[in-house]
Amino acid sequence: TPMPGPLELVKNAAAAGGRVLDALTAGGAVTVSPVVREARLAVCQGCPDRNGARCDKCGCVLAWKAGLATERCPMRRWRA
DSSP: OOOOHHHHHHHHHHHHHHHHHHHHHHHHOOBBBHHHHHHHHHHHHHHTTTETTTTTTTBBHHHHHHHHOOOOOOTSSSOO
């Protein structure tokens, strides 16, 4: 599956930003612990949908997305 196009990338990034703002407004967690972030990135390491530093499904930069409590793997591969 090819990575999403530029418009879809902007849309996904804006949605992620909105979720972060919602979490901040609600007083919720925005980031995960370093342990959770590293566990998420370990899953991404062997993922067939990984394309260098990005995810082919959503186009997100994995190092950023893995650290956000508001985000999930589009293929439901992350446990937390």
